[in-house]
Amino acid sequence: MLPQVLKRNDLAAWVEALMADRTVAGPVLKETNVSDPSDEKFEWTVLEDAGDLRLDYNLTVLGPKSFLWPPRQQLVAYRLDDGPDPQPLIEHEPTVLLGVHPCDATAIATLDTAFGKDIPDPHYLARRADTAIVGLDCAAPCHESSFCLDMGSLYPDSGFDVMLTPMGEVIFVEAATDLGRALVKSAAVRPATKDDMEARQKFAEEKRSNFHYKLPYELKYLPEVLEQSYDSLVWEAIARRCFSCGSCNTTCPTCYCWDVTDDIADDLSGGVRTRRYDSCQLDTFAEVAGGENFREERSSRLRHRMFRKGKYILEQTGRVGCVGCGRCERACVAKISIKDTYVQIAGTR
Amino acid sequence: MTQIDIHKGAEAESPYVPKMARILSAEQMTETERFFRIEMEEAPLAYQPGQFVGVTVFGVGEAPISICSSPTQGDAFELTVRSVGLVTNKLKEFGEGDRLGIRGPFGNTFPYEEMKGKDVLFVAGGLGLAPTRSLIRYVLDNRGDYHKVTILVGARDPSLLLFRDELEAWTGRDDVETLVTVDRPDKAWSGNVGVITRLFAKIQLDAAATYAVIVGPPVMFKFTVLEALAEGVPENRIICSLERHMKCGVGKCGHCQIRGVYVCREGPVFTYEQVKRLREGI
Incomplete structure (x- = not known):
C-alpha cells in the first residue's frame, strides 16, 4: 500500500467509524495536576467519545495490556448442583487499541509468544486475534526512566497492524497487515505527497537524534552480563530498598504470571475458576505445600525478576522480556530502576 | 525468534479445563496421607512414570x-495425597465413587528406557516414595529389563511409612534388595534406625553401572546425593524429582520456574548434573 496521510481534523471521524464496529480503547486525560495545569496524567481506557482520544499523551501508569490480558479472567465454569460438566470460558469482542507506543507494541509481541508457544492459551489468544493494534510512533523519549532504544523496542517489527506517525497537521498512516489495511479504509486518508514524505523523513531523523543509548553494552550481551552477576552482592544491596510490593509486576507490560482461584456462586449452584495477576516479588510466590519456599530471600526474588526480564524470556523466545518503558521504576516507592541495575551489573563478576 | 500463529492458537482447546474422573478406591495410609485409585470417565489417562x-x-x-502408579498397572492411576492445603484437606473426605476433575498428565518422565540393562538404586524419603513408586512399579513389572534393583526407604517414624504392604512384599522378593529405616522408632519397630544415608553402608553398588533415583525433602536430597557421588555414581545418572507448586502445568503461570526452567514442562525429573547448574533447584 502506498504511504498515506490523514489530516488531524479528520482523526475524530475515523475513530468514530472504528467505534461503530468495534470497542476502541486509547489514551485519554485522567487528571490534571492542580498546582501545575500543564502536568497532565493519562490512562488507557475504552473510548466513549472519539474526541477524548489524546494522541499527544506521554506516560501511562498501566499500558494497554489489560485489554488483552485482564487483571482477572475467568477460565472455567462448572456446576455444583449437578454433574460438574466443566466448560471453558473464552470471551472476546472486536477491539482496537489506538495509539500504542512502540514499547507497548513490542510488549504485546512478547505476550503473544508467551501465551502462544508450546501449549497455546486460547483465553488470551482469542482476545488477541480479535484485537487490532494501531501504533503511534514516538518522536522523543517520554521519561528519563525509559531505555527503549537499548531494549530494541523503539523500532518494533511486529505487534501492530497500523503505525501512525504524527507530523504537525497531518498523521502519516502505514498499514502493516491485512487487518490494518481494512481499518484504514474508513479513514479519510489521501496519498502522501512529496512534502509529506519529506516531513516523514524529518521525523525519522529527529527521532534518531532524540534517543540515546543508556546501557554500556548491546542488548545481545545482557543475558551474559546478568549471568556474570548471579553471585554478586549487588542483588542483596538493591534488595535492601525493596518492599516486595509487586508494583513493578503490576505495571510491567510484559509480566504475565498468574494465580488461580475457584469462586463459588452465593447459592452454591456452581463455581468459576479465575486467574488473576500474580507477582514473583511476593514472598509466597515460590512456596510449596508444607511451607518450603524456594525464593525466600527478597534478593533472590528481585534477582529472579531482573533475570527473567533480561535473560530467560530473551533466551527462550528471542523476544525481549523488558521493553525499557520505565514503568516499573516510576511505580517503585523505593526507586529501584531496572535500567540502572542493568548498568550497575556491567562491572560485576 | 519464536513465531506464533495467533489465529490457530485462538481456536485451540483450553488446557485449563479438567476432565471428569471417578475414585475406584481410597485408603487413609497415614494420618496425613491418603491413597486414591482413580479412573478417567472417558479416555484413560495416558501417562508415564x-x-x-x-x-x-x-x-x-x-x-x-x-x-504414584505405573502405566503397567492398568488404565486406572493412583495418587498419594498429603493433606496440607485447602484442596488436599478436602480430599480426606473423598472415597469410592466420588468424582474429581483431572488435568494432565504434565511434565517429563523418569528415563526408564535409558535405564534398561543397568542397576537401579531407589532412595525415597517420606512422601518422596509416592513419585518414586511410579518407577519402582514400572521396573518391577518389567523386571527382566533391568539389572540389580535396590530400594532404600526412609521415614521420620514408623507411622509415617507409606505403602507398608508393598514394602513388605518387596522385602520378601529375592530379585530386589529393599531396606527401610526410620529416624525415630517406636517400641514395635525392629528394623533399621537412623537417617536414610546410613543405609548406604549396608548395600553394594556397582557405581559405574548404576542409576540412582533420589526423591525426598531438600535436606535428604543433599546428603543422599553426596553418598551417591561418594560411591562414584556419575552426576548425570543421579535422577531426582523436584517439588514446586505448579499451578497451570503448561509453562505459563510462572510459579514453578527455577531460573529459566519451567519445572512443569522441562521437569519435574532432572539429573543432579542439571539441578546443580540451575543453582536454585534444591
Missing part, C-alpha cells in the same frame, strides 16, 4: 499431585 496431574475438587480448587 514421573509425571503429575492437576486434581480438582469442584467448589474448592486444584492441586498438583505426582502420579
Whole structure:
C-alpha cells in the first residue's frame, strides 16, 4: 500500500467509524495536576467519545495490556448442583487499541509468544486475534526512566497492524497487515505527497537524534552480563530498598504470571475458576505445600525478576522480556530502576 | 525468534479445563496421607512414570499431585495425597465413587528406557516414595529389563511409612534388595534406625553401572546425593524429582520456574548434573 496521510481534523471521524464496529480503547486525560495545569496524567481506557482520544499523551501508569490480558479472567465454569460438566470460558469482542507506543507494541509481541508457544492459551489468544493494534510512533523519549532504544523496542517489527506517525497537521498512516489495511479504509486518508514524505523523513531523523543509548553494552550481551552477576552482592544491596510490593509486576507490560482461584456462586449452584495477576516479588510466590519456599530471600526474588526480564524470556523466545518503558521504576516507592541495575551489573563478576 | 500463529492458537482447546474422573478406591495410609485409585470417565489417562496431574475438587480448587502408579498397572492411576492445603484437606473426605476433575498428565518422565540393562538404586524419603513408586512399579513389572534393583526407604517414624504392604512384599522378593529405616522408632519397630544415608553402608553398588533415583525433602536430597557421588555414581545418572507448586502445568503461570526452567514442562525429573547448574533447584 502506498504511504498515506490523514489530516488531524479528520482523526475524530475515523475513530468514530472504528467505534461503530468495534470497542476502541486509547489514551485519554485522567487528571490534571492542580498546582501545575500543564502536568497532565493519562490512562488507557475504552473510548466513549472519539474526541477524548489524546494522541499527544506521554506516560501511562498501566499500558494497554489489560485489554488483552485482564487483571482477572475467568477460565472455567462448572456446576455444583449437578454433574460438574466443566466448560471453558473464552470471551472476546472486536477491539482496537489506538495509539500504542512502540514499547507497548513490542510488549504485546512478547505476550503473544508467551501465551502462544508450546501449549497455546486460547483465553488470551482469542482476545488477541480479535484485537487490532494501531501504533503511534514516538518522536522523543517520554521519561528519563525509559531505555527503549537499548531494549530494541523503539523500532518494533511486529505487534501492530497500523503505525501512525504524527507530523504537525497531518498523521502519516502505514498499514502493516491485512487487518490494518481494512481499518484504514474508513479513514479519510489521501496519498502522501512529496512534502509529506519529506516531513516523514524529518521525523525519522529527529527521532534518531532524540534517543540515546543508556546501557554500556548491546542488548545481545545482557543475558551474559546478568549471568556474570548471579553471585554478586549487588542483588542483596538493591534488595535492601525493596518492599516486595509487586508494583513493578503490576505495571510491567510484559509480566504475565498468574494465580488461580475457584469462586463459588452465593447459592452454591456452581463455581468459576479465575486467574488473576500474580507477582514473583511476593514472598509466597515460590512456596510449596508444607511451607518450603524456594525464593525466600527478597534478593533472590528481585534477582529472579531482573533475570527473567533480561535473560530467560530473551533466551527462550528471542523476544525481549523488558521493553525499557520505565514503568516499573516510576511505580517503585523505593526507586529501584531496572535500567540502572542493568548498568550497575556491567562491572560485576 | 519464536513465531506464533495467533489465529490457530485462538481456536485451540483450553488446557485449563479438567476432565471428569471417578475414585475406584481410597485408603487413609497415614494420618496425613491418603491413597486414591482413580479412573478417567472417558479416555484413560495416558501417562508415564514421573509425571503429575492437576486434581480438582469442584467448589474448592486444584492441586498438583505426582502420579504414584505405573502405566503397567492398568488404565486406572493412583495418587498419594498429603493433606496440607485447602484442596488436599478436602480430599480426606473423598472415597469410592466420588468424582474429581483431572488435568494432565504434565511434565517429563523418569528415563526408564535409558535405564534398561543397568542397576537401579531407589532412595525415597517420606512422601518422596509416592513419585518414586511410579518407577519402582514400572521396573518391577518389567523386571527382566533391568539389572540389580535396590530400594532404600526412609521415614521420620514408623507411622509415617507409606505403602507398608508393598514394602513388605518387596522385602520378601529375592530379585530386589529393599531396606527401610526410620529416624525415630517406636517400641514395635525392629528394623533399621537412623537417617536414610546410613543405609548406604549396608548395600553394594556397582557405581559405574548404576542409576540412582533420589526423591525426598531438600535436606535428604543433599546428603543422599553426596553418598551417591561418594560411591562414584556419575552426576548425570543421579535422577531426582523436584517439588514446586505448579499451578497451570503448561509453562505459563510462572510459579514453578527455577531460573529459566519451567519445572512443569522441562521437569519435574532432572539429573543432579542439571539441578546443580540451575543453582536454585534444591
